[in-house]
Amino acid sequence: MEPEPPGASGPAEPGPRVRGVRGAAHAASASVLSGAEAEPQRCALAVAAVLPAGGSGERMGVPTPKQFCPILERPLISYTLQAMERVCWIKDIVVAVTRENMEAMRGIIQRYQHRRISLVEAGVTRHRSIFNGLKALAEDQPHSKLSKPEVVIIHDAVRPFVEEDILLKVATAAKEHGAAGAIQPLVSTVISPSADGCLDHSLERARHRASEMPQAFLYDVIYAAYQQCSDYDLEFGTECLQLALKYCHVKAKLVEGSPDLWKVTYKRDLYAAESIIKGTFGLLTLSSCVSKM
Numbered sequence: 001m002e003p004e005p006p007g008a009s010g011p012a013e014p015g016p017r018v019r020g021v022r023g024a025a026h027a028a029s030a031s032v033l034s035g036a037e038a039e040p041q042r043c044a045l046a047v048a049a050v051l052p053a054g055g056s057g058e059r060m061g062v063p064t065p066k067q068f069c070p071i072l073e074r075p076l077i078s079y080t081l082q083a084m085e086r087v088c089w090i091k092d093i094v095v096a097v098t099r100e101n102m103e104a105m106r107g108i109i110q111r112y113q114h115r116r117i118s119l120v121e122a123g124v125t126r127h128r129s130i131f132n133g134l135k136a137l138a139e140d141q142p143h144s145k146l147s148k149p150e151v152v153i154i155h156d157a158v159r160p161f162v163e164e165d166i167l168l169k170v171a172t173a174a175k176e177h178g179a180a181g182a183i184q185p186l187v188s189t190v191i192s193p194s195a196d197g198c199l200d201h202s203l204e205r206a207r208h209r210a211s212e213m214p215q216a217f218l219y220d221v222i223y224a225a226y227q228q229c230s231d232y233d234l235e236f237g238t239e240c241l242q243l244a245l246k247y248c249h250v251k252a253k254l255v256e257g258s259p260d261l262w263k264v265t266y267k268r269d270l271y272a273a274e275s276i277i278k279g280t281f282g283l284l285t286l287s288s289c290v291s292k293m
Helices: 021-034 076-085 099-111 127-137 164-176 220-228 230-235 238-248 267-291
Strands: 047-052 090-097 117-121 151-154 179-185 192-195 199-202 208-219 255-257
Touching: 047 076, 076 090, 076 099, 090 099, 090 151, 090 179, 099 117, 099 208, 117 127, 127 220, 127 230, 127 238, 151 164, 151 192, 164 179, 164 192, 164 255, 164 267, 179 238, 208 220, 208 238
Parallel strands: 047 090, 047 151, 090 117, 179 255
Antiparallel strands: 151 208, 179 208, 192 199
């Protein structure tokens, strides 16, 4: 685990700062009406975050892993780190990246002056990367230089529009229930095909939800779950909430999330993200001009 030295008070240019869609509109209107942004939210818990960032971007079909794809000349992961480090009550942010991308990640941290970031080597799967991130926060690891948190937030490196409000909601719910995760209504009906490629059955859309990020856990719960995790789950599993249920018998509290939580997965998502960032930057610039009039 490699803690990075603290930088300046916030991420530096080049590249615009970005908020989620709803957050940008709220901040802009608050600035126009009162000349100042609302006070930041507070969380009394000791909270850390783990971001798995070892993906290859296979579904995007580009040689560069999607978390490092540039949006307005700034890597996608930098926007996500900016969103996380803007939340003052998240004390440590652990990012799991592959060995071959470690130097590139250090360069991003230095260039954009990201703070409170520690790097660990990613595993070959998502769950193994998360487990490595959790180990960096563990008291039983001899080389860990970070303090064990009470609550840990797990978030995807390619979901840059996460807002403090949902982070606070899942962290608070995790404190009470042991685990919590953001969800959204299903857009399309989910069907299950049979072995011969025909319809087996469909799920009732109104009764099911899409699991999103961020998710939060009592640290002792999710770390214990990963310690007990089977090789099959580490290799093929994708749902952290299921691990807490399966291995620690903890039923996660489900928290309704906003449309901002979508994941950059395909090439078209890069264009959508760029459009949102441009719109957010323009909105905040306009509100700043109006507030000075």
